[in-house]
Amino acid sequence: MKIATWNVNSLRSREERLCNWLVQHTPDVLCLQELKATEDQLPLDRLASLGYRAVVNGQKTYNGVAILSRAQPVEVRVGLDDGVDDPQARLVSAQVAGVTVVCVYVPNGQAPGTDKWAYKLAWLQRLLDWLDRHHRPDQPLVLCGDLNVAPFDIDMARPAEWRGTAMHTPELTAWFQALHAWGLHDVVRQLRPEVGLYSWWDYRMLGFQKNNGLRIDHLLATAPLAQLARAALLDRDERRGDKPSDHVPVMVEFDWT
């Protein structure tokens, strides 16, 4: 079973790249973030023709997440479902082929000290609460998406430049470690311990040309699945060519049928 995640930065502007990637890499599940669209704006018929069903938590202009899957998704959940008045579409989950897949788009946070930063930190805690409320670490579960967190120095090409930004602070590292304490294993890092693995490069300041990358897109798995993780891909090639997303797909193959 191949599970992938990709922040496409507008699905409509990435339709060709998305379809090409699905055909080339044939994931069983693909979690998408930053759709920047409502469900009715998405090319669901074309995705169906490629063999993919979709569960969508869409939003006009901003945010928006979806799970594409070859198998029928069941037990669908939309949003954090905690009573907070929050219009931002940042979570969708479903069970696919016996695996619970949680697709999230964590708030960017702009900069520490801002209102958006406070929203990010609150959202991270709300996600931990959501996990506690709905799931257990002994279930086969994958949490993946754009976490907007580069947890450790190895996840940043230029750590000194990013330390103290909204992508890397002590509280964000502590949150990532809290996910691990809950039972979510960073299977990508387990499989790929080398330096130089990044999933995002800023469009600005020649971020990609200078390889000023961060690993902020993650795929975490509970123990029953983590022990079955066999290979991980961060598809850097997807950042090349015309009109790439600023993020690239991250995919993990599990020995799970």
Next chain:
DNA sequence: ATGGTTGCTTAGCAA
């Protein structure tokens, strides 16, 4: 400190 680029929407916001 500021700027740089992209997408949505159409001047400004978000990333």
